[in-house]
Amino acid sequence: MSFLTLTSLQKSFGPVQVVKDFNMSIEKGEFISFLGPSGCGKTTVLRMIAGFETPSGGAITIDGKSQQNLRPNQRNIGMVFQAYALFPNMNVAENVAFGLKVAGRPKAEIDARVKEMLGLIKLDHLADRYPYQMSGGQQQRVALARALAPKPQVLLLDEPLSALDAKIRVSLREEIRQIQQQLGITTVFVTHDQEEALSISDRIVVMNAGKADQIGKPADIYNRPATRFVAGFVGTLNLIEAKVVDPAANRISIGDQGVTLREPLGNAKAGDTVSLALRPEAGSIAPDAKGDTALTGEVVSSNFLGSVIRTRMKVGESIISFDMFNSPGLVPPTVGETVTLRFTAGDLLVIRD
Amino acid sequence: MKKFWAWGALIFGLLYFILPLIGMTNFSLKMRRGVYSLDAYAVVLGDPRFQQTFTYSILMALATIVFGVLLVVPTAYWVRLKLPGLRPYIEFVTLLPLVIPAIVIVFGYIRLYNTSSWLPLTGSITGTNILLMFGYATLALPYMYRSVDTGLRSIDIATLTEAAQSLGAGWTTILAKIILPNVLVAVLSGAFLTFAIVIGEFTMAALLNRPAFGPYMQLLGANRAYEPAALAVMSFALTWGCLGLIQLVSRFQKGAQSAT
Numbered sequence: 001m002s003f004l005t006l007t008s009l010q011k012s013f014g015p016v017q018v019v020k021d022f023n024m025s026i027e028k029g030e031f032i033s034f035l036g037p038s039g040c041g042k043t044t045v046l047r048m049i050a051g052f053e054t055p056s057g058g059a060i061t062i063d064g065k066s067q068q069n070l071r072p073n074q075r076n077i078g079m080v081f082q083a084y085a086l087f088p089n090m091n092v093a094e095n096v097a098f099g100l101k102v103a104g105r106p107k108a109e110i111d112a113r114v115k116e117m118l119g120l121i122k123l124d125h126l127a128d129r130y131p132y133q134m135s136g137g138q139q140q141r142v143a144l145a146r147a148l149a150p151k152p153q154v155l156l157l158d159e160p161l162s163a164l165d166a167k168i169r170v171s172l173r174e175e176i177r178q179i180q181q182q183l184g185i186t187t188v189f190v191t192h193d194q195e196e197a198l199s200i201s202d203r204i205v206v207m208n209a210g211k212a213d214q215i216g217k218p219a220d221i222y223n224r225p226a227t228r229f230v231a232g233f234v235g236t237l238n239l240i241e242a243k244v245v246d247p248a249a250n251r252i253s254i255g256d257q258g259v260t261l262r263e264p265l266g267n268a269k270a271g272d273t274v275s276l277a278l279r280p281e282a283g284s285i286a287p288d289a290k291g292d293t294a295l296t297g298e299v300v301s302s303n304f305l306g307s308v309i310r311t312r313m314k315v316g317e318s319i320i321s322f323d324m325f326n327s328p329g330l331v332p333p334t335v336g337e338t339v340t341l342r343f344t345a346g347d348l349l350v351i352r353d
Numbered sequence: 354m355k356k357f358w359a360w361g362a363l364i365f366g367l368l369y370f371i372l373p374l375i376g377m378t379n380f381s382l383k384m385r386r387g388v389y390s391l392d393a394y395a396v397v398l399g400d401p402r403f404q405q406t407f408t409y410s411i412l413m414a415l416a417t418i419v420f421g422v423l424l425v426v427p428t429a430y431w432v433r434l435k436l437p438g439l440r441p442y443i444e445f446v447t448l449l450p451l452v453i454p455a456i457v458i459v460f461g462y463i464r465l466y467n468t469s470s471w472l473p474l475t476g477s478i479t480g481t482n483i484l485l486m487f488g489y490a491t492l493a494l495p496y497m498y499r500s501v502d503t504g505l506r507s508i509d510i511a512t513l514t515e516a517a518q519s520l521g522a523g524w525t526t527i528l529a530k531i532i533l534p535n536v537l538v539a540v541l542s543g544a545f546l547t548f549a550i551v552i553g554e555f556t557m558a559a560l561l562n563r564p565a566f567g568p569y570m571q572l573l574g575a576n577r578a579y580e581p582a583a584l585a586v587m588s589f590a591l592t593w594g595c596l597g598l599i600q601l602v603s604r605f606q607k608g609a610q611s612a613t
């Protein structure tokens with residue numbers, strides 16, 4: 001039995017069904033990210049786990065215990081909010097101590113735990129500061145310590161980094177992950193930033209319109225997107241329309257160029273159209289490449305993005321982007337030039353919806 | 354030219370307000386013939402009835418403030434948190450005491466709670482005191498509610514409430530430890546206004562026949578010459594002191610907020 005289970009969870013606001021049949025089993029100590037576009041229901045699922053919203057249907061259990069009739073303050077859950085939500089009238093130490101005081105722990109224990117928590121977030125020296133005297137990053141670390149202090153069963157974070165600037169965002173997400181692993185606490189992290197989700201999660205749930213489209217390890221989500229939506233949302237992906245030529249031999253054609261896939265085409269028939277996905281970083285330019293795993297096209301644009309140069313070329317009706325690592329000697333393709341992109345058969349994924 | 358008129362209006366306004374005050378203060382100092390003296394003040398302060406009524410009114414004011422805070426803070430908080438759609442209506446209700454004369458309210462009270470009613474509050478002194486406190490709280494409601502509501506607007510009560518809940522806090526803890534401390538400045542300014550209203554209130558105290566400061570001022574005014582002037586100057590000073598404290602407190606709050 002998993003530690004935290006969500007079973008056909010549903011939520012409607014009036015006539016609008018915001019969460020539809022959401023299923024998920026989370027193991028103890030796992031770090032799960034909910035990834036999805038704005039409005040897909042990530043916060044709503046999180047708030048149902050925390051008890052702030054009542055599900056319209058379905059069940060939530062933590063450690064085998066149904067959470068159905070528990071009010072938010074009866075659940076053993078720590079929560080970190082996007083807007084920090086530190087208590088403005090309390091200093092850092094008092095904020096961290098709040099949950100323990102409410103639980104009626106003895107003073108000596110509270111003091112020790114507060115000290116331990118402040119050490120964990122490396123803010124021992126700011127114990128007497130008030131929230132308005134601290135930076136956003138510091139406030140969010142205090143919010144994390146405050147949520148963790150009462151030793152919750154589950155930690156929920158709702159876009160905790162989106163109010164911070166880019167540098168802090170990266171360092172703080174690593175800090176969160178490191179603390180999470182150190183404490184072994186079961187964590188659900190909501191974000192709409194795919195890089196964030198890919199870099200720190202054990203597993204990612206890609207959400208689309210109130211449902212979990214795909215649940216998997218970061219590498220699987222990135223390399224083997226299960227749906228067109230996941231493919232499009234995670235990473236920059238080329239979606240290519242291709243014609244099936246010979247289903248038995250996995251042969252298709254893009255424009256008038258034949259390609260052999262590694263993946264079987266399932267029950268597609270000759271003449272059907274299939275969607276293929278190709279990552280921009282998968283291929284490389286090879287002027288003399290020939291055969292089944294190369295595509296030739298005309299360059300329509302070439303953009304310098306810093307570490308990479310992204311080139312778009314036209315093959316048949318499709319536009320295919322590919323990246324080249326920048327190096328001092330590299331001569332980027334020019335618009336109008338004809339180039340050949342080589343890849344391996346396994347790079348072209350068949351998208352089934 | 355524009356400036357001239359602006360200054361003119363300002364000076365006219367100041368004279369309009371200050372001249373009577375100066376006149377009154379001047380008069381209150383003239384009890385001893387021919388010289389300025391504080392005799393009138395000494396007489397007033399030495400009068401045991403002054404001490405009694407003033408103490409009574411201060412105690413009533415404090416009770417009213419405590420009752421008002423306990424009534425208004427949870428109500429305003431709950432309305433903002435759970436019933437935001439009702440805010441205009443609640444606000445309307447809290448403004449009613451401004452348009453309904455105190456005499457109407459107190460007659461209503463007397464009719465409802467007289468000795469032959471189901472809840473004979475006017476039958477005992479304690480009961481009447483409680484009734485008077487309710488009346489005062491009603492009179493102070495518009496000011497108390499507005500200042501607390503404004504105070505609540507400046508913090509994100511929804512998220513703070515959820516943060517506290519997820520840490521295990523129940524409603525009482527949330528109100529006492531999170532909400533009240535964060536609107537304390539607003540509560541204080543409401544409290545000072547309540548204080549000023551209660552100290553000067555006449556109608557309710559007189560009709561309920563309680564020994565309050567307002568009726569005492571009235572009584573003195575009807576029978577003496579210099580002492581009422583002295584009393585008026587003192588109660589003015591008290592009211593202005595309250596207003597000054599509100600200013601001070603809200604400036605203090607602004608200082609704290611601008612630091613964020």
Ligand SMILES: Nc1ncnc2c1ncn2[C@@H]1O[C@H](COP(=O)(O)OP(=O)(O)OP(=O)(O)O)[C@@H](O)[C@H]1O
Binds near residue numbers: 013038039041042045
């Ligand atoms: N209390 C509510 N009443 C009505 N509709 C709501 C309520 N809360 C959320 N919704 C709707 O539910 C949908 C999902 O909202 P939710 O906040 O879960 O999205 P999200 O995935 O967290 O988005 P974001 O990334 O923007 O935070 C939205 O369309 C939103 O308008």
Ligand SMILES: [Mg+2]
Binds near residue numbers: 042
């Ligand atoms: Mg959200």
